[in-house]
Amino acid sequence: MMLNDRVDALVSPKGALEMLSQDEIARMSEDSGELHELFRRCSLAILNCGSDSDDPTEIMSVFKDFEIRIIQQERGVKLELKNAPGSAFVDGKMISSVREMLFSVLRDIIFTYHEYNLSRGLGEASSDKITNVVFELLRNANVFRRIQSPDMIVCWGGHSIARHEYDYTKQVGHELGLRELNICTGCGPGAMKGPMKGAAIAHAKQRLNNGVYLGLTEPGIIAAESPNPIVNQLVIMPDIEKRLEAFVRTGHGIVVFPGGAGTAEEILYLLGILLHPKNDGIPYPLVFTGPKESAAYFEQIDEFIGAVLGEAAQAKYQIIIDDAVEVSRVMKRGMEEVRLYRKAHQDAFYYNWKLHVPDEFQRPFEPTHENVRGLNLHFGQDTHLLAADLRRAFSSIVAGNVKPQGVASIKELGPFEIHGDKGLMRKLDALLQAFVEQQRMKLPGSAYVPCYKVVTD
Known part of the structure; x- marks a missing residue:
């Protein structure tokens, strides 16, 4: 600095x-x-x-x-x-x-x-109205292109990752770029920068001069995750919910790298949507990947998803460890599946209109202490509804970690208290503790003081 x-x-x-x-x-x-x-x-x-x-x-x-x-x-x-x-x-x-x-x-x-x-605000707006606003904001930013086949790969992952994990994100980005695929990320450092950097080199090798490196962020997080300079299209959505909807509607497939609370939020958001009955049968390639040193990380994520959302959720993604070429091949094959589906259902290539985003995933969630305590983190409800409130729990942790308003609230009132079923809370606490131990909550070298307390008794 x-x-x-x-x-x-x-x-x-x-x-x-x-x-x-x-x-x-x-x-x-x-x-x-x-x-x-x-x-x-x-x-x-x-x-x-x-x-x-x-x-x-x-x-x-x-x-x-x-x-x-x-x-x-x-x-x-x-x-x-x-x-x-x-x-x-x-x-x-x-x-x-x-x-x-x-x-x-x-x-x-x-x-x-x-x-x-x-x-x-859009508090009284219908779900369709919110989806149209997301579309219009992206259109006004000249994000949409007339393309012959789907090619936008969203890459999610943490801003606080180890060097070997960052290097692997570049390898994956490079392989995606060699297959003439474009990249969309949260536009910050770490796993948001690496894929863009790798793809930019690959696009140069392929003599592509119109590569897209789309960055989607929101006001509450941009100061903590400043856009990396490779981004050539930047869009700041009004809130995290519209940012997430922009990801899943502009992206044709998603690759998830190791990360922390923000990455878990993104995973739960997408799985919650894909688990909704209205989205059954819609192809959406989803791969979790990292270097061999990150295998345990994805085992933890997979175990948590299986324990709280079940095998149906686990069936929505593949885990590929230490194989950048295979990740890119899976994504390239997935683009053909998406192309055929969109063509058969007369859906646009540039915006996923057919995907149903439930109201629970669209309404902005204000991470106050009262709202966090009131989250319905209990079994016995539809899995997409449980995923929605789990997403809100992780979103609150992100706010307490890096967003100015959330940081100020924690300083004034202490950590957020997360309540729910004892078994679920123990699983959640174990996952979050692993994030802390692996330094996935803050950049390496920064002492981390938890902004949350998981109530397990």
């Missing part, structure tokens, strides 16, 4: 918002207090993408003198930066990828807020 290098700059749009009406510019230029502070935090995360910290309060403290202002002009809009991190510039000129992502932040935080009246 650069402590002394500061730059002032006036920046023009690139990649987004080059053409706006005067009315749109006027609405964006309004200073709306909390919204501007959110815009400032997310912009700082983009400008500080070389940081090795996952503590948003530390980043904000180091760059507390940073400011950003929207400048309204007749020909459009510019951004005025004061005391910006010098790592975003080369010889006084902003790095192109940083400039593109900076205006993606402006589009997704300020422009989207006003255009979609997000201040009113």
Whole structure:
């Protein structure tokens, strides 16, 4: 993290918002207090993408003198930066990828807020309305492409992983890229960066100059997981639920690498959806993979899923250890299955309309102490409903670990208390303890203080 290098700059749009009406510019230029502070935090995360910290309060403290202002002009809009991190510039000129992502932040935080009246929220919206909003936000970000066959592989995994695990994610990304597949991740470091880096090299070998490295994030987490510079399409969804829906609707298959609470949240989200009766028969290639040293990690995950969600959930994925070539071949074969299914059912290749995302997976969950205590973590209910509340439990842990509001809540009120069936809680506690021991909750070298307490008695 650069402590002394500061730059002032006036920046023009690139990649987004080059053409706006005067009315749109006027609405964006309004200073709306909390919204501007959110815009400032997310912009700082983009400008500080070389940081090795996952503590948003530390980043904000180091760059507390940073400011950003929207400048309204007749020909459009510019951004005025004061005391910006010098790592975003080369010889006084902003790095192109940083400039593109900076205006993606402006589009997704300020422009989207006003255009979609997000201040009113979508609390009363139907499930179909939420799915359409997710579609429109991705369309406005120019994510969709006219393609002849499905090719987007979502890669999930932790930002805090060992070096050998990171190297393996690059190998898998490289093999996927050699097969002309594109990559979508949560856009941060670790398992979110490695596949993109590997695929970028492979795309260069294949002389592909239009490779897609799509990064999907949300405001609460971007400061702790700043986008890596390989991302060439960045979208900041309004909340974690819409981010997750964007993953499963734009992706054609998913590869899961080792991770922590956030990765477990993503796994439970997808399995909960795939377990819903309405999604029976929809092909969705899903592979868990890692180097041979990570075999025990996936044994733990698989055992936990089997114990709490059953064999039906385990049947939704394959586990492939230390074989990047086989992972990529499985995904490539899976793309043909997806293509045939989408064609037969007249579904779009660029957006998975047929997939049913239940209401329980769409409604934003606020991780307060009261809401966490109230989660229904008991057997005797539909497995997709249990998966939904387990997902919320892991989402709360992510919030307590890295999101500013969650971190502040833990400091004020102490750890979240997670209650449920004793047997389930013991399984959950054992899995979380393994994450802690393997340093999957925070970046290596950072002392981890649990933000949760699993009540097992």
